Amino acid sequence: xxxxxxxxxxxxxxxxxxxxxxxxxxxxxxxxxxxxxxxxxxxxxxxxxxxxxxxxxxxxxxxxxxxxxxxxxxxxxxxxxxxxxxxxxxxxxxxxxxxxxxxxxxxxxxxxxxxx
Amino acid sequence: xxxxxxxxxxxxxxxxxxxxxxxxxxxxxxxxxxxxxxxxxxxxxxxxxxxxxxxxxxxxxxxxxxxxxxxxxxxxxxxxxxxxxxxxxxxxxxxxxxxxxxxxxxxxxxxxxxxx
Numbered sequence: 001x002x003x004x005x006x007x008x009x010x011x012x013x014x015x016x017x018x019x020x021x022x023x024x025x026x027x028x029x030x031x032x033x034x035x036x037x038x039x040x041x042x043x044x045x046x047x048x049x050x051x052x053x054x055x056x057x058x059x060x061x062x063x064x065x066x067x068x069x070x071x072x073x074x075x076x077x078x079x080x081x082x083x084x085x086x087x088x089x090x091x092x093x094x095x096x097x098x099x100x101x102x103x104x105x106x107x108x109x110x111x112x113x114x115x116x
Numbered sequence: 117x118x119x120x121x122x123x124x125x126x127x128x129x130x131x132x133x134x135x136x137x138x139x140x141x142x143x144x145x146x147x148x149x150x151x152x153x154x155x156x157x158x159x160x161x162x163x164x165x166x167x168x169x170x171x172x173x174x175x176x177x178x179x180x181x182x183x184x185x186x187x188x189x190x191x192x193x194x195x196x197x198x199x200x201x202x203x204x205x206x207x208x209x210x211x212x213x214x215x216x217x218x219x220x221x222x223x224x225x226x227x228x229x230x231x232x
Contacts, residue, residue, distance in 0.1 A: 043154075043209075044226070
């Protein structure tokens, strides 16, 4: 079974600064997807960024980028130019690519606080 | 992007009543629907996976008779909490998948259930 670990329960960052959230996972599969989701106080689950394991290039979405290290099974999220609206819970998630409709396995989450 | 509409967003009811939560995929066919439960300040816990037209697969520890899931069409899945008690109070979230492993899951906005 796959597991996802987020070792930072809470992180804080100064507005306009950069912060990196850590995520490690354990799997025996070679083909899979990794995601970062944001859950603001409204509790909506918002997809921030996604990475296909077969791609070596790190995914980027505007101010959000990942550092995907497949051998180390690490998938960190970097938020640049942090904004107040980035304050939320962030969940790292894993999904197998072997079968359609596979479940997401979530990490325990990291609460990000942004200081003005 | 793809949308999943979840209703109700918040429900308060007396102990012993049954509560139905609906999730509708508005612009895609949700071959698979996932139901999650989330306690305050915790991650999402998968309760069950349902495929259209089939019986749901429940995770270990989730009572099938307590949490009834119906997925009779490609656009509608329901979760019924039967004879609800205060310990069933939680945040419930559904997410739909189109059936291909390279497609992301699309989350509903969640239902806050409070049992008095």
